[in-house]
Amino acid sequence: MTQFTALEDFFCAETQSHYAKDLSYTVRAFESYDASAWNEKQRAQVKARCDALAALLPRWLQEGKVRLGGPLAAQVNAGRVQGAGKIH
Amino acid sequence: MNRLLIRLLGALFAPLYAVTHGAGTRTVIADAVVDRIDVGGTGTLVFRTSGDVEVATLTFSATAYGAASGPTATAAAITADSSATGGTIAKAAQVGVTNGDVILCSVTATGGGGDIELNSVVVSAGQQVSVSSLTYSAMP
Numbered sequence: 001m002t003q004f005t006a007l008e009d010f011f012c013a014e015t016q017s018h019y020a021k022d023l024s025y026t027v028r029a030f031e032s033y034d035a036s037a038w039n040e041k042q043r044a045q046v047k048a049r050c051d052a053l054a055a056l057l058p059r060w061l062q063e064g065k066v067r068l069g070g071p072l073a074a075q076v077n078a079g080r081v082q083g084a085g086k087i088h
Numbered sequence: 089m090n091r092l093l094i095r096l097l098g099a100l101f102a103p104l105y106a107v108t109h110g111a112g113t114r115t116v117i118a119d120a121v122v123d124r125i126d127v128g129g130t131g132t133l134v135f136r137t138s139g140d141v142e143v144a145t146l147t148f149s150a151t152a153y154g155a156a157s158g159p160t161a162t163a164a165a166i167t168a169d170s171s172a173t174g175g176t177i178a179k180a181a182q183v184g185v186t187n188g189d190v191i192l193c194s195v196t197a198t199g200g201g202g203d204i205e206l207n208s209v210v211v212s213a214g215q216q217v218s219v220s221s222l223t224y225s226a227m228p
Contacts, residue, residue: 006194009138009178015196015197015199015201016200016208016209016210017178017200017202018137018138018177018178019194019196020138020178020179020194023179023192023193023194024194025194025200025201025202025203026201026203027201028199028201030199033198033199042207045198045199046198046199047199048199049198049200052199053199053200080203080225080227081182081191081193081203081204081222081224081225082203082221082222082225083203083204083221084198084204084205084219084220084221085204085205085207085217085218085219086207086218086219086220087206087207087208087209087210087215087217088215088217088218
């Protein structure tokens with residue numbers, strides 16, 4: 001899993017997500033998700049986003065939109081939040 | 089003399105840039121961080137736009153997280169926002185009544201790499217927003 005931090009605010013159409021300056025993100029493999037509760041369409045959607053993020057990261061690094069690693073002030077000492085939720 | 093002093097100070101403080109914490113310390117840190125959410129009343133999980141405008145506010149249990157196991161604390165049940173304000177979510181804050189924003193984290197659609205991942209980050213006014221699982225892990 002590769003962690004990166006956004007250096008500016010931007011929206012990515014491929015992952016359907018906003019990336020906010022100074023917040024950190026993790027590139028995860030699709031296989032790391034528990035997809036048992038998802039239907040085929042949802043699986044395909046999440047896999048496409050995972051693949052897109054992995055493919056886009058080198059370009060974002062080159063463009064200076066992100067840098068590798070966690071929060072700047074606490075690269076070693078950053079705590080970690082993980083969660084999942086739903087819009088109904 | 090000044091150079092010597094600078095070298096000595098450098099040698100003394102250089103190791104601090106790469107500290108890590110023992111297992112017991114990480115447990116204490118995790119508990120200390122999440123307990124700040126409970127001070128002064130029931131805390132909330134606030135989803136916000138990239139411009140820090142509130143989109144949805146969920147409510148933690150009176151004790152937001154259980155006691156940490158190792159470096160990780162797991163949130164107790166979180167009450168959904170049954171009628172969100174609406175907007176496009178980019179980030180979240182875990183907010184205490186007394187302590188304000190205690191934990192800040194990223195939010196994306198599932199697969200987008202956020203600390204919290206939702207099936208969609210676009211929320212219409214009046215929609216329900218829920219979180220099924222949430223953990224906090226202290227720094228290494």
